[in-house]
Structures are given as C-alpha cells and as structure tokens.
Amino acid sequence: MRKLDLSGWAAIAEIVATVAVVLSLLLVAYSIQRNTEEIEISNSNFLYQLEEKISGDLSREPGLASIFVKVAQGDTLSEIEKFQYLYVQHRYLTQWEIAWTQYRRGSLAFVDWRDWDLYLSDYFTDAFPEELWIEIRSGYKPEFAEHVDGKYAQN
DSSP: OOOOOHHHHHHHHHHHHHHHHHHHHHHHHHHHHHHHHHHHHHHHHHHHHHHHHHHHHHHHOHHHHHHHHHHHHTOOOOHHHHHHHHHHHHHHHHHHHHHHHHHHTTOSOHHHHHHHHHHHHHHHHHHSOHHHHHHHGGGSOHHHHHHHHHHHHHO
C-alpha cells in the first residue's frame, strides 16, 4: 500500500469540498422551494380571508345586500347607495389586484391565480356594470386596469 503525499491529500480534500458544496447548494435550493411554497400558501389563505370578510359583510348587512339587488335589477341608486356599492366593489377589485400582483411577482401559484382570476372576472363582468368600472378605473395600476378591460372585452 502506497502512502499519499501532500498533493494526494489535497486532491482528496478538493473532491470532498466539491461534494460538500454541491450538497449545500441542493439544500439551499430545497429550502428556497419550500419557502416559495409556504409564501404561495400564505398568500392564497390571505385572499380567502379577504373574500370571507367582503362576502360576510354583504350577508350581514341587509341594506347593502339590497343595493346589490337594485343594481342587478337595473334600478337607479341614490348617491349614498352608489357610494356604498362602489366601496364594496372597490374591495373586490383590490382583492383581484392583490392576486394579480402576487401572481406576477411569483408569490401566488398559477392554479390559485387562475381560479381567483376566473372567479373575480366572472363576478365583475356579470355583476359590476362596465360604466361604473370606467368611473373608478384610474384608481388601479394601469397594467391591472388593462387586464380588467380585457375581461370586459371578452364578455
């Protein structure tokens, strides 16, 4: 059996160091993947909490619910009713914009974004008159406003 000289030990150390670096990079990649998944789950839960809050307000407030019925029937709203209606719709639009922003930043999974986008775009294009959307459109990010415009155009 031959003894290793200094260059032999150095070669072995270099191989061991390379393996250690590769293993640590794999561990970092796994940790990043897990962190991303946790952020996506957290963001999805946040959107569900917003939805529950908005829908809960509508179900607990008969006066507010009656405003939505008036809009669905095409009745004219008083200025106060219009203000209340737009306020609630703004909350839905903000929820949609949050989902849109999170997805674009990579912190909301595609499947969650797709579901929220379908749900909210169906809701808005069916329940929120386009002329009211046009009134408040400037209050949103231009790219998001274009996204909403596209949903109205599809209907």
